[in-house]
Amino acid sequence: MTYAIARHTHLTTALPDFVTRRMDLHYITRIEQLLGGEHPHAWQPTPASAVFLAGNDYLCLAGEPALVGAQVAALQHSAGELLMSAVYLQEGSAQHRLERKLAQFMGAEDGILAQSGWAANVGLVQTLAAPGIPVYLDMQAHASLWEGVQSAGATPVSFLHNDMEHLQKQLQRHGRGLIVVDALYSTNGSVAPLAALVEIAERSGCILIVDESHSLGTHGPRGAGLVAAEGLSERVHFRTASLAKAFAGRAGFITCSGKFKGYFLSESRPAIFSSCLLGHELAWFDAAIDFIAAADRRRARLHRHARMLREELRTLGYNVSDGSEQIIALEPGPEPKTLALRKLLEQHGVYGAMFCAPATPKNRSLVRLTLNSGLDQAQLARIVHACDEIRGQVDLENWSSTRRLRKLALV
Numbered sequence: 001m002t003y004a005i006a007r008h009t010h011l012t013t014a015l016p017d018f019v020t021r022r023m024d025l026h027y028i029t030r031i032e033q034l035l036g037g038e039h040p041h042a043w044q045p046t047p048a049s050a051v052f053l054a055g056n057d058y059l060c061l062a063g064e065p066a067l068v069g070a071q072v073a074a075l076q077h078s079a080g081e082l083l084m085s086a087v088y089l090q091e092g093s094a095q096h097r098l099e100r101k102l103a104q105f106m107g108a109e110d111g112i113l114a115q116s117g118w119a120a121n122v123g124l125v126q127t128l129a130a131p132g133i134p135v136y137l138d139m140q141a142h143a144s145l146w147e148g149v150q151s152a153g154a155t156p157v158s159f160l161h162n163d164m165e166h167l168q169k170q171l172q173r174h175g176r177g178l179i180v181v182d183a184l185y186s187t188n189g190s191v192a193p194l195a196a197l198v199e200i201a202e203r204s205g206c207i208l209i210v211d212e213s214h215s216l217g218t219h220g221p222r223g224a225g226l227v228a229a230e231g232l233s234e235r236v237h238f239r240t241a242s243l244a245k246a247f248a249g250r251a252g253f254i255t256c257s258g259k260f261k262g263y264f265l266s267e268s269r270p271a272i273f274s275s276c277l278l279g280h281e282l283a284w285f286d287a288a289i290d291f292i293a294a295a296d297r298r299r300a301r302l303h304r305h306a307r308m309l310r311e312e313l314r315t316l317g318y319n320v321s322d323g324s325e326q327i328i329a330l331e332p333g334p335e336p337k338t339l340a341l342r343k344l345l346e347q348h349g350v351y352g353a354m355f356c357a358p359a360t361p362k363n364r365s366l367v368r369l370t371l372n373s374g375l376d377q378a379q380l381a382r383i384v385h386a387c388d389e390i391r392g393q394v395d396l397e398n399w400s401s402t403r404r405l406r407k408l409a410l411v
């Protein structure tokens, strides 16, 4: 296993012990001692017949001829790319036109393209928060949003997942600031109570940021997201999204007002100090917006798959009650058990992604299955069959998530 061998390599200059101690925690304590020498994320080459459930291309856009054609044409007609910060883009540039188009698609006044969802979230929170400003984050909010708080030097205040009472208690204690949530949570497919969040933000004078990475394209009218679906577009200050999910490219987006955009571009460190997107990347997204807006049938298939699979897994005794959408978490808890689950699923040709600390709390590691609209009935049946067959081997009865479900059933 390459990851395990790496620490024995002597071809590079030795690192000081304040680093090697940390590396030993990874290679020795975690990989060797806890996981028996296996890396949690290193899987064998995936066979062509495998059911691959570890990507986020929810609507199967990869390789779509209309999008590939647009991108190829952009590359062929490129007059030399402007490799520079977005700060220097002239009004009316292709990027600005695309920003308007995407903003319109989401029902917003304007928007800003960033190099990734990570850059969008870090840059946005950094430009809004400051030392002494509390930032209320749902405990399951994406890591990039927490990173933005660090970047701003602001105070992170967490609240229990989707727990509005706890959020209000925290607000009473710490005062006005930013409320930051995901619309659809990336580890378990749970959905934020957006209407309640908007009301709390309005009542308390807070800014509300909603990350729509896993709902943009897949949910809402013509794929405009969950905020739009609930008619809240004008009441949420900022929506962000990674375009590396349903849009199947590499970028991030922020909805905002035209006035805020000018401020952002002169304040956001990722916007200022990192170069902007390239022409062929813009061309992909331009075509993707049109494609996604017309993709109601793919959205409907995705949602049908999610409902059906969740129901089947529930019947088999898996606790999938944390979420409701196309991201499904199977949660054994401790990492060795989760690694065993991932490998057993692979033996049945089903490839999910192992999520563990720091993506989950310690001892709440899970295998994440992300569905897509292209799965067929045979593949869905294969997933169910695999999950059925391995129940005994993975000790499903004694998972902490199974025990939680039993407890819920008793109350």
Ligand SMILES: Cc1ncc(COP(=O)(O)O)c(C=O)c1O
Pocket: 116, 117, 118, 119, 121, 142, 144, 182, 186, 211, 213, 214, 241, 242, 243, 244, 251, 252
């Ligand atoms: C909810 C959420 N926000 C932001 C990001 C970061 O997006 P990107 O991969 O485009 O940097 C991710 C990606 O994992 C995500 O799941």
